[in-house]
Amino acid sequence: MLSEPTPIPESDHARQWRARDLAVLWHPCTQMREHLSETLPLVPIARGDGAWLVGQDGRRYLDAVSSWWTNLFGHAEPRIAAAIARQAGTLEQVILAGFGHPPAIELAERLLAVAPRQAGRAPLAKVFYADNGSAGVEVALKMAFHWFHNRGEPRRTRFIALENGYHGETLGALAVGDIPLYRQVYAPLMGQALFAPSPDAYLAAAGETAEQRALRAADALADLLDRHAGEVCALILEPLLQCAGGMRMHHPVYLRRARELCDAHGVFLIADEIATGFGRTGSLFACEQAGVMPDLMCVSKGLTGGFLPLAAVLATQSIYDAFLDDSRERAFLHSHSYTGNPLACAAALASLSIFAEDDVIANNRERAATMARLAEPLRAHPHMADLRQTGMVLAFELTRGGDKATPFPAAAQVGLKAYRAALQRGVVLRPLGNVLYWMPPYCIDDEQLQLLAEVTRAAIDEACACA
């Protein structure tokens, strides 16, 4: 019944909004021609309601990707909306150089209180704000380099990143990313990062466990660090889950080994928790599941519950201390106009309160179990190469015949077809290549998950049918 899309005639109202949109907007991460030629429908949204997005024509779309992984508790969550409104009537913005304000202070206190800890290590102690994830990554990279510079080791200019990793789109962040589609054109503009093999369990050899795969990747990291001793200032990685790289997951033992190797080589460990943070992976931060504390941790996306752009970089006291001096040159002079915006900080504070009020992490465990149960029947789908889950993120990797050795070629456009098929059925899935995934708002209920599972099956069937 659900496998047949219901053709709802588009209203004039929605058509007009679409025309106005296409007349003036250049959309992110989009080949605009697909919209102009109507290969892909562009969907103007009027409002959000929990896990639903509501189009200008009144059609409802289940937001199974949490609006680019930002939304935590549903759209227009009233407690966060109210906190922003209250703050807007008090202090909307103030320069954060030379000035502070209660939301920025309180948010820093609370982030540091819940940040990952590790026995025997001094905890993360300072918060530097930025206004989006990529900017937060730039901050962490610059801090790592500048720390060594201040300590008299200016030749430590290189970063190690993981193959298939993603850290954002600005040139510095892109340089430590390894997704050719986003990176390749700009390669001539970028610094040369070193890439270590990904611990990705999907890449395990036949008969190899996820843990063995992770340990093998850690050995390769050890080699790389040995070969470039004295040149490297930091390792940056997405803990447990490479999101943009196709929701690829790895065993936590990798993080423990990476932590030890960074310590042995005197190199910083930067955890990019921009997508994994705030409960996505089953714990508040992914690093917790490995018992590892990074030296620098970047958070953004879910930080404000998905309401406003904000990023924070958490650093150790020892990193901070190396910038204290009589000279301004040794200071960290990075800034963004909206650094620590009070409205965004107020949203983040309200979001953190919801974690406690609603016992979110415990409830997510139960949500994640329901997701697993509903997805399980799809494991037997003839084109399913892998079905994997880490907490509130569940991914389906499709290949021809379900064999890892025969991926669908890009020209088969499996992801695009699945996207379109799901959208017609009122669900927003936005596949990454041939990987479909669920990363829903935490408020998604059983009925909505049921719909999601049914539509996912229909979308996979339709996308693979003629691929």
Ligand SMILES: *Cc1c(COP(=O)(O)O)cnc(C)c1O
């Ligand atoms: C999204 C993302 C970023 C970039 O954040 P933006 O706010 O989009 O700039 C960086 N790192 C990871 C892991 C991400 O998923």
